[in-house]
Structures are given as C-alpha cells and as structure tokens.
Amino acid sequence: xxxxxxxxxxxxxxxxxxxxxxxxxxxxxxxxxxxxxxxxxxxxxxxxxxxxxxxxxxxxxxxxxxxxxxxxxxxxxxxxxxxxxxxxxxxxxxxxxxxxxxxxxxxxxxxxxxxxxxxxxxxxxxxxxxxxxxxxxxxxxxxxxxxxxxxxxxxxxxxxxxxxxxxxxxxxxxxxxxxxxxxxxxxxxxxxxxxxxxxxxxxxxxxxxxxxxxxxxxxxxxxxxxxxxxxxxxxxxxxxxxxxxxxxxxxxxxxxxxxxxxxxxxxxxxxxxxxxxxxxxxxxxxxxxxxxxxxxxxxxxxxxxxxxxxxxxxxxxxxxxxxxxxxxxxxxxxxxxxxxxxxxxxxxxxxxxxxxxxxxxxxxxxxxxxxxxxxxxxxxxx
Numbered sequence: 001x002x003x004x005x006x007x008x009x010x011x012x013x014x015x016x017x018x019x020x021x022x023x024x025x026x027x028x029x030x031x032x033x034x035x036x037x038x039x040x041x042x043x044x045x046x047x048x049x050x051x052x053x054x055x056x057x058x059x060x061x062x063x064x065x066x067x068x069x070x071x072x073x074x075x076x077x078x079x080x081x082x083x084x085x086x087x088x089x090x091x092x093x094x095x096x097x098x099x100x101x102x103x104x105x106x107x108x109x110x111x112x113x114x115x116x117x118x119x120x121x122x123x124x125x126x127x128x129x130x131x132x133x134x135x136x137x138x139x140x141x142x143x144x145x146x147x148x149x150x151x152x153x154x155x156x157x158x159x160x161x162x163x164x165x166x167x168x169x170x171x172x173x174x175x176x177x178x179x180x181x182x183x184x185x186x187x188x189x190x191x192x193x194x195x196x197x198x199x200x201x202x203x204x205x206x207x208x209x210x211x212x213x214x215x216x217x218x219x220x221x222x223x224x225x226x227x228x229x230x231x232x233x234x235x236x237x238x239x240x241x242x243x244x245x246x247x248x249x250x251x252x253x254x255x256x257x258x259x260x261x262x263x264x265x266x267x268x269x270x271x272x273x274x275x276x277x278x279x280x281x282x283x284x285x286x287x288x289x290x291x292x293x294x295x296x297x298x299x300x301x302x303x304x305x306x307x308x309x310x311x312x313x314x315x316x317x318x319x320x321x322x323x324x325x326x327x328x329x330x331x332x333x334x335x336x337x338x339x340x341x342x343x344x345x346x347x348x349x350x351x352x353x354x355x356x357x358x359x360x361x362x363x364x365x366x367x368x369x370x371x372x373x374x375x376x377x378x379x380x381x382x
Contacts, residue, residue: 040070047076074106082111095301218257225255238289295357311375347381
C-alpha cells in the first residue's frame, strides 16, 4: 500500500473512530505518525472530529501535541476548542498543550468564543490562558478576548471575562495586605543571592493567589540568575493535619547567567518555559487544592513532553535548597518552606519512581549536576 493510500485509510479510520485500526496503520512509523495533511497532523484531525480515544492513542504513540497546522494554523488544542470538544481540550491541557496566543486564529479562547463554547472558554480561562493579549490587523484593531466576546455577542463569556477582572482586583488587594511578610521573604532570600532587579506579576484565573516572580541577576559570587516567588504563601495549600508543616511555600528556580529573562523573550518558548513553569507550579496547589513538598515530581503531560525544542528535559522536581538555612523563613503567620525547582528528564522521573527521590539526587550529585538549569546536561536515568 503506497503512502497516499495509507493516509487515506488512516483518515477514514479516524473518522470512524477505530482506535485499533489507526494504531495498526501507523505502527512505529514516526514519519507517518507526524505526517502533515491539509488538515494538520493526525492529532489535529482526531481533535477536530472529537475522537478522544484516538487522540489519546496518538499521544501515546508519540505525536507532538504542540505541532502547528490544521484549518487555523494552530495546535490540536485550538481545533478541539473551536469545535467544542471539552473532553479533548481538558486532556490536551493535562498533557501540557500550549495555549497559543501568538495569533488570533491560533488562540483556542478566540476559537471557543467565536463558536459559543462557554464551558471551554471557562476551562481555558481557569487554566490561565492570556486574556489581555490584543490583536491588530486587517479585520481587527486592539482586540482582546473581552472585546471579541462582546463583538460576537457571547454574553456568558463576556460575564466570565468581566468576573476575571473583578477577581484580579480582589487578589491585588490581598497582595497589598500581605506586602509586609512578602518583604520578609525577600529579605531572607536576598541574603543568599543578591538584590532584586525586576519583578513580574502574573494572575491566573481560578487560583486563590497572585504570584510575583522576582528576578535576581548574577553576581561575582553567584554565576546564575535566580527567580523566586512571593504570593504563593498568601493562602495555605490544601493539606491534612499530618501535613500541616507543608501548608505554606514559596519557590525558586536557577538559570544560567547567559539566560535572557525579559518581556522581549516572552514569545520565545525556548527562553520562557522556566518562568512559565515556576508560575504554574506556584498556582497548582491553589487551583487543585493540593500541596507541594520535597520529592514531588510534576511531568509536562503524560507521557512527559520536552519543555522546548532545544531540550529533552520534561519534568519538574521539587527539592530542598542546597543553601544551608534557606529552606525556611519565619513570618507572623507561620513557617514558609522555600523549595528549589529542578528540571529533570523523563527517565530520571522513572528512576525516582522506582528507587526513590533521594536515590536520584545521589546519582545527580555523583555526576556533578547542580541545581542550575542546564538544558543539555547528562541524563542519569539512562
């Protein structure tokens, strides 16, 4: 059977929802799996037709969830959001799909708005999609999600977006009230790494907190960039009485001194992902009513997908800081735990699951791996 005939058979099998036949036709052929059709990859095709089981099988086979293509030139998430398949949207988000806002046609929230999918719009907003991005072109000028929803007459979505603005105002007031102990946290952290050079404030709808990300530049004694949060500890994480010591936390992540952190790099995934994940991890306990502690590992989807095209790192491990005395800061409301986030490979995650977090740390230490991000470092899980 030639490639055109195989492609025709795959498309027909997707249309009919035949998971086994799709898997058999593609087999282990990566070129066929990632084949680009006029309708995008097979993942785009399955997502646009609402075939959740086939979407899951394609991801399991190794399909890249963030490949651009399809009718709208975006990711498979955009196809599912535009067509109204919330189960697929939810699944792709759980796998780490990008919520691409680079162009209005690629923006899944705009797709949901234009087709009146209120439930999907709500899910995307709660998942932290950028709602304030404005687009200008031949058919629009300074149009953000709220303006677009008004133009489309989607009143329920307008209400969702307006409520988001009210939430942002409330969170800002909470942050103002907590500024004193934020300063105590920063005073503690800057003793180890130096003075704050810049602060980025990000609000995620659906979260109970607003997280500030503070940037500390390299110094003569510290040849790395430090990013540290405040705001995560404004509200206690979900915990039982036995886990009460974990209820407050802030996070830090170290980047190589050559790493560029600034607004000019926000659209470059190769540079932005550490900041994105620092923000994401800080919000996770407050969106899902969970808690974080040393040894927790968070994958970028399942199976884990690389954070960017220039690295195979795909998971985040929560670690105790290496700096003596940095791990706790005492404020009026109680002890706040400080954790360092360390990106790791999927194989290292698997090693930790099999033999324990401490064993993985030991193997990394034996190889001289530090807690400063190195996108090309050796993989001790191989």
